[in-house]
Amino acid sequence: MSVTAPQGFEAAGVAAGLKSTGKPDVALVVNRGPRKVGAAVFTSNRAKANPIIWSQEVVKDGVVEAVVLNSGGANCFTGPFGFQTSHLTAERAAELLGVSAGDVVVCSTGLIGTGDEVFRGRVLAGVEAGVAQLSSDGGQAAAEAIMTTDTVAKTVVVSRDGWTIGGMAKGAGMLAPGLATMLVVLTTDADLEASEAHAVLRRATGATFDRLDSDGCMSTNDQVTLLANGASGIRPDLDAFAAALTEISDELARKLQDDAEGASHAISIEVVHAADERDAVEVGRSVARNNLFKAAIFGNDPNWGRVLAAIGTTRAAFDPYDVDVWMNGVRVCTAGRPDRPREEVDLTPRATHVLIDLKVGEAAATIRTNDLTHDYVHENSAYAS
Amino acid sequence: MSVTAPQGFEAAGVAAGLKSTGKPDVALVVNRGPRKVGAAVFTSNRAKANPIIWSQEVVKDGVVEAVVLNSGGANCFTGPFGFQTSHLTAERAAELLGVSAGDVVVCSTGLIGTGDEVFRGRVLAGVEAGVAQLSSDGGQAAAEAIMTTDTVAKTVVVSRDGWTIGGMAKGAGMLAPGLATMLVVLTTDADLEASEAHAVLRRATGATFDRLDSDGCMSTNDQVTLLANGASGIRPDLDAFAAALTEISDELARKLQDDAEGASHAISIEVVHAADERDAVEVGRSVARNNLFKAAIFGNDPNWGRVLAAIGTTRAAFDPYDVDVWMNGVRVCTAGRPDRPREEVDLTPRATHVLIDLKVGEAAATIRTNDLTHDYVHENSAYAS
Numbered sequence: 012m013s014v015t016a017p018q019g020f021e022a023a024g025v026a027a028g029l030k031s032t033g034k035p036d037v038a039l040v041v042n043r044g045p046r047k048v049g050a051a052v053f054t055s056n057r058a059k060a061n062p063i064i065w066s067q068e069v070v071k072d073g074v075v076e077a078v079v080l081n082s083g084g085a086n087c088f089t090g091p092f093g094f095q096t097s098h099l100t101a102e103r104a105a106e107l108l109g110v111s112a113g114d115v116v117v118c119s120t121g122l123i124g125t126g127d128e129v130f131r132g133r134v135l136a137g138v139e140a141g142v143a144q145l146s147s148d149g150g151q152a153a154a155e156a157i158m159t160t161d162t163v164a165k166t167v168v169v170s171r172d173g174w175t176i177g178g179m180a181k182g183a184g185m186l187a188p189g190l191a192t193m194l195v196v197l198t199t200d201a202d203l204e205a206s207e208a209h210a211v212l213r214r215a216t217g218a219t220f221d222r223l224d225s226d227g228c229m230s231t232n233d234q235v236t237l238l239a240n241g242a243s244g245i246r247p248d249l250d251a252f253a254a255a256l257t258e259i260s261d262e263l264a265r266k267l268q269d270d271a272e273g274a275s276h277a278i279s280i281e282v283v284h285a286a287d288e289r290d291a292v293e294v295g296r297s298v299a300r301n302n303l304f305k306a307a308i309f310g311n312d313p314n315w316g317r318v319l320a321a322i323g324t325t326r327a328a329f330d331p332y333d334v335d336v337w338m339n340g341v342r343v344c345t346a347g348r349p350d351r352p353r354e355e356v357d358l359t360p361r362a363t364h365v366l367i368d369l370k371v372g373e374a375a376a377t378i379r380t381n382d383l384t385h386d387y388v389h390e391n392s393a394y395a396s
Numbered sequence: 397m398s399v400t401a402p403q404g405f406e407a408a409g410v411a412a413g414l415k416s417t418g419k420p421d422v423a424l425v426v427n428r429g430p431r432k433v434g435a436a437v438f439t440s441n442r443a444k445a446n447p448i449i450w451s452q453e454v455v456k457d458g459v460v461e462a463v464v465l466n467s468g469g470a471n472c473f474t475g476p477f478g479f480q481t482s483h484l485t486a487e488r489a490a491e492l493l494g495v496s497a498g499d500v501v502v503c504s505t506g507l508i509g510t511g512d513e514v515f516r517g518r519v520l521a522g523v524e525a526g527v528a529q530l531s532s533d534g535g536q537a538a539a540e541a542i543m544t545t546d547t548v549a550k551t552v553v554v555s556r557d558g559w560t561i562g563g564m565a566k567g568a569g570m571l572a573p574g575l576a577t578m579l580v581v582l583t584t585d586a587d588l589e590a591s592e593a594h595a596v597l598r599r600a601t602g603a604t605f606d607r608l609d610s611d612g613c614m615s616t617n618d619q620v621t622l623l624a625n626g627a628s629g630i631r632p633d634l635d636a637f638a639a640a641l642t643e644i645s646d647e648l649a650r651k652l653q654d655d656a657e658g659a660s661h662a663i664s665i666e667v668v669h670a671a672d673e674r675d676a677v678e679v680g681r682s683v684a685r686n687n688l689f690k691a692a693i694f695g696n697d698p699n700w701g702r703v704l705a706a707i708g709t710t711r712a713a714f715d716p717y718d719v720d721v722w723m724n725g726v727r728v729c730t731a732g733r734p735d736r737p738r739e740e741v742d743l744t745p746r747a748t749h750v751l752i753d754l755k756v757g758e759a760a761a762t763i764r765t766n767d768l769t770h771d772y773v774h775e776n777s778a779y780a781s
Contacts, residue, residue: 058708058716068410124734221542310777316508323443333445348475392695
């Protein structure tokens with residue numbers, strides 16, 4: 012059901028010829044009201060794709076009627092022609108739906124530099140076909156149409172106190188061959204003001220998608236959109252709603268991590284007793300982005316020296332010679348020296364847990380990442396494309 | 397000749413049993429005077445190995461009599477015992493040479509966490525054997541004894557205006573399996589004050605070794621040491637000397653890049669027309685550290701979108717939509733859109749040149765890096781150790 016699980020949403024996924032495989036590649040998610048509240052967060056990369064530049068303007072007034080998404084082309088660095096394509100995409104959808112183009116968000120994923128006339132024609136045809144196929148159980152089809160190298164469609168639903176949140180996602184960092192991007196659409200029939208939608212979305216993404224760092228590479232096209240229509244008639248308790256939205260976002264982030272291209276380990280790096288949350292995130296991210304650490308995990312090697320060498324590059328508050336490092340439950344380093352023998356650590360399970368105790372304060376954070384594998388290199392080199 | 401090319405230096409390299417292969421693993425470089433000027437630059441990693449902590453104190457007074465180096469163990473995160481080992485190493489060398497332990501620099505490279513009693517015993521025995529074998533043509537033997545996964549010993553010599561500089565180096569970023577570190581010793585018979593030696597060393601390393609970023613991973617043990625004895629009797633023109641020291645450092649950096657473990661491309665990322673040098677370095681480094689870009693080069697794929705996605709994450713001054721990207725002489729992107737067809741780019745040569753024109757100012761910088769290959773993953777996962 013995914014994005015069509017809440018009341019008052021329709022979706023579709025169609026094959027428009029953007030993918031050479033002939034698989035579905037254009038998706039629509041439409042909010043049938045009564046309210047048309049929308050909020051979104053975007054990549055912080057200064058190199059932004061055309062659909063990002065378009066969509067940032069659309070969400071400013073807090074009103075979103077529909078989301079059009081395509082796989083098979085990022086429409087990034089395609090010049091003014093590419094921006095016009097994003098604009099025309101919104102216009103075509105708006106025209107067919109009887110709404111304003113200024114309330115239609117556009118998302119794209121695929122190879123940077125792809126966005127010529129052929130691309131444009133197929134996207135517009137896909138919008139027409141998609142609108143014709145909109146249905147209140149189209150959530151699964153939409154989730155499938157946004158897949159690139161994803162091996163499974165990623166959807167999630169949660170219901171609480173009379174309201175429901177649904178979601179779909181694709182990608183994982185930029186872990187795909189020449190393709191890109193995490194695209195997420197979240198829908199709810201809870202009754203939210205635009206400012207509330209924006210606030211809860213920031214809160215949820217900050218603790219989940221923002222802490223998924225599969226390969227350290229930031230996409231030009233990342234976008235997470237929340238649509239809220241109030242169809243349930245219920246004004247939710249905001250803390251409860253934010254908690255549910257965070258939970259659902261966390262589940263989608265975990266699905267993205269689990270399906271990361273080429274990965275053989277899903278690594279959770281938990282940093283505890285940090286001075287503040289920012290320090291905890293910085294320390295976790297430094298390990299998540301260390302190629303030597305990631306290659307060691309691929310080889311089932313509990314190489315804690317690489318963990319310490321990575322965190323030593325941060326400016327977080329801690330004493331490098333008074334840090335404990337645990338791997339899958341075994342303390343391998345304490346107080347600046349080796350602790351339990353490395354042989355005690357079993358790194359064969361896919362789920363890998365690294366615990367870093369900074370012994371400074373009370374803050375904590377977990378960063379999700381993947382290992383660096385032969386398959387990652389293969390998928391991301393031209394041999395695969 | 398390497399470090400013994402200038403007058404008044406002796407060196408040795410001996411096998412002390414630290415390497416399981418039985419190859420040489422302890423090196424000494426001794427300054428026979430008349431002057432005993434020394435300067436060094438160290439890793440900026442907060443997680444510093446014991447020999448770094450020791451050597452930082454040694455060089456403070458600008459006097460260095462000798463350098464003791466070992467491969468086969470990093471002596472990092474080995475607790476107070478490990479620090480005592482560095483101290484004892486300097487003491488043993490000082491005693492045998494008839495100098496002060498406070499004037500003996502120690503460098504180590506190898507696995508983090510390695511530095512037990514067996515290690516200590518072998519290093520000390522190696523120092524004794526090394527002192528016994530010191531000779532004025534021991535430079536090559538010393539260069540061989542500091543090798544880890546290096547396939548060739550890296551040495552260089554330049555002579556100008558009556559003075560000579562010699563050098564040896566090992567490593568490349570942290571591109572070695574479980575091993576680490578760039579270690580460099582530079583010697584000269586030019587007559588320099590300590591403050592001059594420090595200044596020219598900073599200047600040379602800042603433009604060369606600091607811009608070698610093979611895999612983005614900073615070692616706990618990096619050290620570049622310059623010894624100057626004035627044996628030539630010549631006070632060099634400082635600008636000419638700095639230029640020669642930079643030239644020799646650049647040559648060593650290139651040798652490190654060319655010998656990087658597992659690499660199939662030696663990539664020079666040249667950033668031009670930056671607002672200032674710091675921007676140029678930041679932009680170049682962001683590309684050098686982007687795994688997607690590095691994997692694409694491995695696959696001979698001129699994926700300029702990944703270059704733009706990488707530089708978009710920086711804070712440097714430029715317009716992402718008005719940047720030119722050239723690969724091996726072909727302009728593949730201009731003004732935010734594709735330019736020449738990717739088929740025109742030949743990425744089969746090992747030497748790869750990426751030119752990024754920011755079109756903002758007059759500053760420039762080149763970062764040296766390597767591609768991300770199957771061999772890199774293999775060498776740095778446990779399968780190789």
